[in-house]
Amino acid sequence: MYGEIIVFLSLLISSSYLLYEALKLPKLPFVVIGPEVWPSILLIGIIISCISAVVYRYVRKNYYRPPKLGRGGLIRVLTTIMFIVIYALVFEYIGFFISTLLLIPIYLKFLRIRTLTSLVVGFIFAMLALLLFPVFLLIPLPRGYGVFYDLTTYILGLFGR
């Protein structure tokens, strides 16, 4: 019941803080409209909208309840967020190829996909990344450090890159 109010209040508090930050921006003498004006207008708009929404819902007792999130669903959502964070964090350290090859099977295994299928899918995506970006489109991707760098460089070398 209070979930919706919490969302509005979170937006209200963060917008107020950002407005405070906006008003601290340097005011330059030679500029007619400073860098703080436009964001301040927007943030004041968000603050007013949030206050009106909270007051309206509190007075009318009219709250929106989202569909209940089951335990399994919640775990899957949180794990997916964590998976992307880990993927992003290791991406540059162990390289795009190894990170894809390792993390996708682990994630798929968590989603109850068979081990062999997970490994095959991980390999397919790692190869897709390799062929699509550095080989065909010539877009450089991180190769990692140390042994990971050597390994990725060797694999790229097999494709002439």
Next chain:
Amino acid sequence: MEYHLINIYQAFIYIITNPLNMGVLILASFIGLLAGATPGITSVAITAILLPFTIWLPPETAIIALVAAYASAVYGGSVSAVLFRIPGSTENIMTALDGYELTKAGRSGFALMLSRFYSFLGGLVGGLITLFLTPILADVAVMFGPSEMFALVVMAISFLATFEGGVKAVISALLGFFLATIGSDPVTGVYRFTFGVTILGGGFDLVAVLLGIFAISEVLRLLESELRFEVVKERYKFRELMFPSKELFLRLAPPVFLIAAPIGWLIGFLPGVGATTAAVVAYLMARRFSKSPEKWGTGIPEGVAVPETANNAAAMGTLVPTLALGIPGGAATAIVLGALMIHGVIPGAWVFTYRAQLGYTVLVGTVLSNVVFYLLAPVVIYMFLRLGEFLRRNIPFLAVMVIFFCVFGAYVIRNSVIDIIATLIIGVIAYVLSRYKFPTAPMAIGFVLGPLAEKYFRRSLDIAFGNPLVFISSPISQFIYIATALAIVVPTLYTRLKTRKDVKS
């Protein structure tokens, strides 16, 4: 006029009888289609990637290759927008709304037919307008100053009010506008809301934001529920995948021909705006004038046909300022402009007089590229349709594919992990907001229109030394504001009168 038609005819014959031109046109269109349909590779990216390969070609052929790849990628982006809710290019942002809803309803083939047919139609109409009016209308583009451009943006913003959700839609749009302010201030260079993260000085990239709002939030939503969906295998007759029925064509004709094509072309024609804004404005405007605006976003054919017509018409319109004035209409045409300069061609009105063969060949090639991608598209559609069916039946694989393209698509923008994290954070915010019935489309629209709104707002006031009357001082802006007011008031009054009449009867 006679001289103009003769040049068009000569250019047409020159292209279709030259195997190199035709070969390059077909190859570039196919590459553009595949790249556009692949999430993470935008129309601008593929145009830039192809640029080095066109240096050894004759100037006309090089420009045809770039324009054909760009036009095909603008269409190709709709394939992943429809099937996976990941706009392949930023131009397909609005197509993802109704296109994906059609896919969820088991009508992805129908949605892809619509996007293909109306992309072709938009490109063709836009191309023909460009072909016949470029040499005549080039000077009109420079009549739009900052206050006139701000009036256009205000018009687009006012149509956001048609989104359902009341105050939630307003907050969502304002959040989108605010996200666009993060980074270096375009006028003074002051860093805003970067909190010491240097790479945020460049702001959030549009691709990263769109991937977050549309793709990440959708994956999280899908993973909430069961991991296996029963998907009915779609079966279509050949004709159903080629053209819309006569009834549907007639139903879609008013929004397509009266709003999407002209608005799309006009916005493309204005320097520095681009096809993404064209799709957004056309969608909002068509929705505003629709008899049932509440149905938009729930999977109606208009929701696919209108933005696809507009973005492809705009892609053609962007060539006008590029060729005739040397002012690129968007990022992709900036690359085309670069290619022209690499080949020693200085753009300007003289391209259509002293270098008539070049000017007209490029314009005719542009029109022909629409025909070529229309004919090539079934191959790409078939591949992605089957892939989409398989992935929707197996949500874990769909999740992995979307995450894979989000991670790589966000990373390759600036070779920075920060963009991946930004995509995730925006995706999680969009997911939480969508759980509480905040429409997320206004956020994406706000992010697209935000930089334009701020730029023209500040530039207008700077020019007028802070005098706010500058916004209504020119006849063009006055006309736009009056048209906007009428567009808001007339449909509302009409609906109220109709309701009153219905109640009475």
